[in-house]
């Protein structure tokens with residue numbers, strides 16, 4: 248089989264490379280000439296574990312290629328996937344569909360045989376129908392069907408998520424399109440991956456329902472963590488105590504500074520707007536959005552409090568700025584709220600992140616960037632852990648303590664044990680656990 252993938256970002260590049268690993272011929276297209284040049288040279292423009300080997304292997308096998316030219320990419324394809332960004336539209340919180348619609352126009356101009364046009368981007372209900380009418384308007388006689396195939400991969404474990412997903416959701420407008428999609432995902436049928444085959448609208452909504460549910464679960468445990476702090480309970484034991492109930496499940500019950508990243512913030516907001524627009528408001532998700540926004544902002548206050556109520560003229564060492572480990576993605580990371588708030592309160596921030604500093608340097612002016620974790624600490628008044636990268640989990644605590652001006656640690660990811668930290672002589676605070684010294 249043969250497909251074109253429009254957009255070589257976190258989703259398009261990973262999905263394209265994984266489909267080629269399944270044996271499909273994949274041509275990835277992007278408008279960003281620099282990205283395509285780098286990919287052609289064998290460089291991977293994003294940080295995603297395992298992606299370099301996967302891409303190199305499939306390029307060498309002649310199944311994966313990159314181009315700026317959609318016409319070339321669409322030659323002889325069974326399907327063309329749209330995997331472009333759908334960020335929050337400025338001003339009103341709806342998803343910005345301009346990239347998706349632009350891609351639809353470009354596809355229309357290049358259709359020359361029956362092709363399934365698949366939206367892989369996360370798009371509001373009704374977008375597939377709009378893509379269909381855009382193409383129909385430009386090319387009334389073209390032979391095509393539109394399908395929705397939302398992507399559930401997570402950055403940092405994207406390849407494994409794509410290759411062994413919990414399920415695949417396909418919304419297809421016709422049996423012919425459904426058959427093309429079934430053939431594309433045949434390797435996953437063979438490992439008995441459940442395939443939810445449904446309508447376009449249902450597939451589109453399923454993606455938002457999944458992301459908003461997960462955002463609500465995180466927000467729930469964050470609020471329980473706050474309550475734990477007030478009543479002297481331990482949120483980790485609460486999470487385990489409820490998570491072992493099969494109806495609740497263990498995952499996504501880890502408290503932290505509030506969800507961030509390229510999906511949850513924009514998708515929760517977009518679904519809230521869709522629901523309001525059709526007169527069926529999602530009050531739970533409206534509240535989740537509000538709580539999470541306030542939470543990210545409140546995290547800076549925790550750090551200020553740990554520094555004795557003021558950071559004026561103080562140095563705060565920050566470990567991790569990406570929204571989660573194993574990615575360089577900075578979109579909507581809690582650090583983008585926390586660090587400017589600390590700076591506004593008069594702090595000098597010295598930070599390190601294993602993969603995110605290049606992008607972060609652009610977004611966080613005034614931060615002093617260190618070469619490694621220990622490089623942030625010298626004479627700092629406090630160290631704050633914002634992202635749970637593995638290399639921050641086993642720091643040499645003696646060295647940390649010796650480097651800091653005061654042994655103060657604010658662990659917003661709960662990667663250290665409170666008793667150990669107190670024993671090591673730290674004034675340690677984390678989220679939702681007793682043992683604050």
Ligand code: NAD
Pocket residue numbers: 253254255256257258259276277278279282330331332333346349350353367368369370398399400401402509510
């Ligand atoms: P991204 O911003 O990393 O990549 C989008 C790419 O599309 C960019 O390289 C851009 O240059 C390119 N592009 C835009 N318009 C184009 C056009 N007309 N022709 C060719 N290329 C074009 O975005 P992403 O993180 O990969 O997300 C893509 C979609 O997938 C979004 O809707 C997102 O919500 C969804 N999604 C993302 C994730 C994730 O973890 N990042 C997971 C699941 C779903």
